[in-house]
Amino acid sequence: MKAIIVEKFGGPEVLRLKEVPEPKARSGQVLVALKAIGVNPVDTYIRAGTYARKPELPWTPGTDAAGIVEAAGAGAPFKTGDRVYLYGALGGVYAEKAAAEAARVFPLPKALSFEQGAAIGVPYATAHRALFHRGGARQGETVLIHGASGGVGVAAVQLALSAGLSVIGTAGGEEGVAFLNSIGVARALDHRKPGCMDEVLELTGGEGPQLVIEMLANVNLAEDLRVAARGGRVVVVGSRGTATIDPRLTMTKDLAVLGMSLWNMTEAELKSTHADLAQGFSSGALKPLIGAKFPLAEAAKAHSAVLAPGARGKIVLLP
Ligand code: NAP
Numbered sequence: 608m609k610a611i612i613v614e615k616f617g618g619p620e621v622l623r624l625k626e627v628p629e630p631k632a633r634s635g636q637v638l639v640a641l642k643a644i645g646v647n648p649v650d651t652y653i654r655a656g657t658y659a660r661k662p663e664l665p666w667t668p669g670t671d672a673a674g675i676v677e678a679a680g681a682g683a684p685f686k687t688g689d690r691v692y693l694y695g696a697l698g699g700v701y702a703e704k705a706a707a708e709a710a711r712v713f714p715l716p717k718a719l720s721f722e723q724g725a726a727i728g729v730p731y732a733t734a735h736r737a738l739f740h741r742g743g744a745r746q747g748e749t750v751l752i753h754g755a756s757g758g759v760g761v762a763a764v765q766l767a768l769s770a771g772l773s774v775i776g777t778a779g780g781e782e783g784v785a786f787l788n789s790i791g792v793a794r795a796l797d798h799r800k801p802g803c804m805d806e807v808l809e810l811t812g813g814e815g816p817q818l819v820i821e822m823l824a825n826v827n828l829a830e831d832l833r834v835a836a837r838g839g840r841v842v843v844v845g846s847r848g849t850a851t852i853d854p855r856l857t858m859t860k861d862l863a864v865l866g867m868s869l870w871n872m873t874e875a876e877l878k879s880t881h882a883d884l885a886q887g888f889s890s891g892a893l894k895p896l897i898g899a900k901f902p903l904a905e906a907a908k909a910h911s912a913v914l915a916p917g918a919r920g921k922i923v924l925l926p
Pocket of ligand 1: 647648649729730733753754755756757758759760777778779780783798799822823826827843844845846867868869870911914915916917918
């Protein structure tokens with residue numbers, strides 16, 4: 608089968624399509640013929656060799672994918688022909704096939720395409736964990752989703768709206784604001800515009816949001832602390848550098864700054880999160896949006912695209 612192989616860390620050009628042996632489903636595992644693969648920013652950090660977690664080389668990137676079960680090992684609760692999505696495989700999912708532990712394989716809800724299935728594992732589970740497990744989001748609260756137009760942001764918008772929160776979202780440019788309006792965010796702001804955070808205060812009558820889900824903390828953390836409501840929580844989901852903040856704001860307003868990493872999820876949390884998400888997909892409250900599609904051979908182009916501003920919807924690879 609064909610798979611993307613990385614033999615040295617570096618730029619997108621190190622992603623090479625090669626012929627490799629097919630994986631096998633051993634006891635408790637599932638072999639899936641992949642139909643769509645999700646591209647996440649973290650795939651690019653690991654490929655570049657700049658991420659905390661460095662895999663052994665040669666390495667095949669990728670965590671999110673969807674496809675059809677080709678074989679199920681003993682004890683794995685799936686059968687040939689089942690439509691499934693994966694969160695993590697034994698050897699990476701930028702490939703035509705992947706083998707995964709059964710606990711990392713989930714039935715693909717009927718309402719979703721394979722491409723939508725490839726947009727669940729990292730973005731939706733991250734948004735869910737940030738909002739509810741770390742952020743303690745409650746019905747009736749106002750949440751600022753700072754970076755609402757990306758993979759995690761769109762998932763956070765849908766989850767927050769369906770849980771009865773009032774959402775303020777940000778995106779880049781007028782086109783980004785229009786995109787947020789189109790997905791149900793009436794109070795959408797342009798994070799490239801100076802004064803954007805003063806508008807957050809105006810929209811909340813000067814009180815500020817009770818919860819902030821932050822996608823670019825190195826740029827925004829200081830301002831998040833300035834506008835957050837008394838007793839508010841700021842959940843750091845993404846950061847690409849360091850930040851200077853005024854810690855006194857956390858004292859005067861009893862603020863909590865909470866880090867969050869999807870990789871810290873326990874197996875029990877993983878199971879309950881995906882069960883919760885399944886309900887949202889079935890009811891139609893959650894609907895992954897697909898953006899650019901690239902053939903697997905063009906994974907390098909997908910890696911450049913996922914870091915460029917203005918992506919609308921999940922970038923997927925098609926094997
Ligand atoms: P993505 O699809 O590339 O989206 C990036 C988002 O950041 C877009 O909404 C973008 O908006 C927004 N953005 C750009 N400039 C911004 C600014 N100045 N202020 C606020 N937002 C800004 O990425 P993603 O998959 O949603 O992931 C978002 C971040 O979370 C990434 O850094 C990723 O590495 C991280 N992440 C962390 C975890 C974890 O476990 N902690 C898990 C998944 C992802 P425009 O393009 O409209 O400008």
